[in-house]
Amino acid sequence: MRIRAAVESLPDYNAGRTPALIAAEGGPAAAVKLSGNESPYPPLPGVIEAVARASELNRYPTPYADALRAAIGERLAVDADVIAPAGGSLQLCRSVVEATCDPGDEVIAPMPAFSAYRMAAELAGARFVGVPVLGPSAAEGPGLDVDAMAAAVGPRTRVVFLCSPHNPTSTGLAATGFVQLMAAVPRETLVVLDEAYAEFATDADTVRGMDMVASHPNLVVLRTFSKAYGLAGARIGYAVSGPVVAAALRRVTSPFSVSMPAEAAALAALHPQALPELRRRRAEVIAERTRLTGELRRRGVDVADSAANFLWISSRHGPRWARDLERHGVITRPYPDLGLRVTVGRPSENDAFLRAFSDIAGDVKNDDQEWR
Ligand SMILES: Cc1ncc(COP(=O)(O)O)c(C=O)c1O
Structure with missing residues (x-):
């Protein structure tokens, strides 16, 4: 073995x-x-009832959570084709790397950061390049060092992970810093903007991934139902990107990754009554x-x-x-x-x-x- x-x-x-x-x-x-x-x-109100109603458990759900993608698409005013769902955005961190990296390619991510970025890189045999975050004495406070991340991009870099608001420093990434980094990254390199905590950001300067996707074909925005929507135990996340990347992410993510009860829970959490x-x-x-x-x-x-x-x-x-x-x-x-x-x-x-x-x-x- x-x-x-x-x-x-x-x-x-x-x-x-x-x-x-x-x-x-x-x-x-x-x-x-x-x-x-x-x-x-x-x-949230309606979630438990919706999960109880999702009782046809002898049947498979749709492979890529079609109803949920339609509802998210409607909410974000995007086509369902640009959405890739999964059983948590953690899974999507792996999907992004799996879709882009061959052994020896590079993945850049801040350090410290959500541990899934490094795990995804190592699992794929890619080289993980950790870029230290700024310390608390930096003018912009602790958080992502976009200059250093841009400088770390090399010919083998396939993925750059960003996280805003950043886990663990809690700070949001300014839209100006994000745009600057996108300009420095080659168009063939995917940039992942992990917005697991986006719903809690209140500063108008913080980058809003959904506003950036249409103009950046190499951008993938990750969102989750685990934080603001309170469904960490149900396991539902999704990626929004251009259609080519979204199709690739759906292909590498296990079909049926969002279970029928999880999809019902997410739909209820998105419902206007909640x-x-x-x-x-x-x-x-x-x-x-x-x-x-x-x-x-x-x-x-x-x-x-x-x-x-x-x-x-x-x-x-x-x-x-x-x-x-x-x-x-x-x-x-x-x-x-x-x-x-x-x-x-x-x-x-x-x-x-x-x-x-x-x-x-x-x-x-x-x-x-x-x-x-
Ligand atoms: C930055 C970040 N991204 C993603 C996740 C995971 O989210 P999910 O529950 O959708 O897998 C977490 C969980 O703590 C996180 O901190």
């Missing part, structure tokens, strides 16, 4: 620690989970983001201006804070040597985080001068 070396050396996906695991280890019984950038709310509640939740997350940012800054903590549903605190001490917060019943996401990512939860969960953070605040103050 032979497993490809690229597969053998691939790490397992790290989904972080869970309340159940922490309780089983003898830690707090019901920890608050602010580590996955998930929606803290139950499914819209008022979707808007209310988005507004609450944004208000809570502002509140958390203000409270942390009041405590002397250096927090980035977030355009997403999570906050980023630059510090060498993220892992230690995460361990201390966990002992206080709050799970966050540490990045060794770089910082701490904290998902915006419901108001009571955010209060629990602020209380726990105040309890470890003595340590934070001592570390002040060591922040990058």
Whole structure:
């Protein structure tokens, strides 16, 4: 039996620690989970009923979620042909690389970033080129270094991953920076703009991928139902691009990747009856983001201006804070040597985080001068 070396050396996906695991280890019984950038709310109105109605499970769904593509197309005013659906946008990161890279080709992505970019490259036998993100002292704040990414593009580069708002730095990419990068990238190289958190961006300067697709045939925009739409457990994402790239992505993505219940859930979440509640939740997350940012800054903590549903605190001490917060019943996401990512939860969960953070605040103050 032979497993490809690229597969053998691939790490397992790290989904972080869970309340159940922490309780089983003898830690707090019901920890608050602010580590996955998930929606803290139950499914939107109509979603559970729609999933229950999707009961003809003995039949296959359409191979490429035709009804969902039609609904998304209508919402975005694009043709269904330019949409490639999948069981999560994570899958589409792999599809993009699989559609474009031969062994030895290059994939450029920011570091740190969503781990799927690197995994997709390594799985395809492509060379992964990580470009460090800007530090917090940069004029534009922490985030993508578009100059360095453009400079890293070479003759073997097939894919450039961008993420806006960026996970984990939380900042949006300015449209000017995006346009500058597109001008520097050869037209044969695909640029992937991962907009998993786009619904939470409020700054008018932030790039809007859907406005750019028609004028950039080498652009792929990734969106997901996992974050603002609160369907992480259902697994639905989609790519929007030009028709040639979209057809290629559909071909390399496993047919039937969006299951019948998942498609029903996404259609219900897109339905006008869900819209008022979707808007209310988005507004609450944004208000809570502002509140958390203000409270942390009041405590002397250096927090980035977030355009997403999570906050980023630059510090060498993220892992230690995460361990201390966990002992206080709050799970966050540490990045060794770089910082701490904290998902915006419901108001009571955010209060629990602020209380726990105040309890470890003595340590934070001592570390002040060591922040990058
Ligand atoms: C930047 C980014 N892209 C994509 C995803 C994955 O989304 P999906 O649930 O659609 O696979 C995540 C999940 O955390 C993410 O942070």
